[in-house]
Amino acid sequence: MADLTVSVVSADAEVWTGSAKQVVARTQVGQIGLLAGHQPVLGILAEGEVRITTTDGSIVTAKAEDGFLSMQNDVVTIVAGTAELV
Numbered sequence: 001m002a003d004l005t006v007s008v009v010s011a012d013a014e015v016w017t018g019s020a021k022q023v024v025a026r027t028q029v030g031q032i033g034l035l036a037g038h039q040p041v042l043g044i045l046a047e048g049e050v051r052i053t054t055t056d057g058s059i060v061t062a063k064a065e066d067g068f069l070s071m072q073n074d075v076v077t078i079v080a081g082t083a084e085l086v
Contacts, residue, residue: 002036006076010083022053040072061086
């Protein structure tokens with residue numbers, strides 16, 4: 001299975017960028033899990049955690065709010081008003 005390319009950015013900084021197997025985030029319509037090959041999606045973030053499972057199996061967790069996430073062609077971009085690693 002292919003990997004995802006993931007970027008988490010806030011209004012003033014790049015929080016995390018790397019390769020991942022899975023991204024789980026909370027949107028205004030519920031939690032979403034993204035894997036390689038997922039259909040394109042655009043969602044408005046709800047306050048909460050973004051959980052990224054990296055290609056080596058480790059978990060990166062960021063708190064994000066006030067923003068959106070998008071995925072297209074196995075590239076996930078999360079843009080938040082505020083975001084920080086937990």
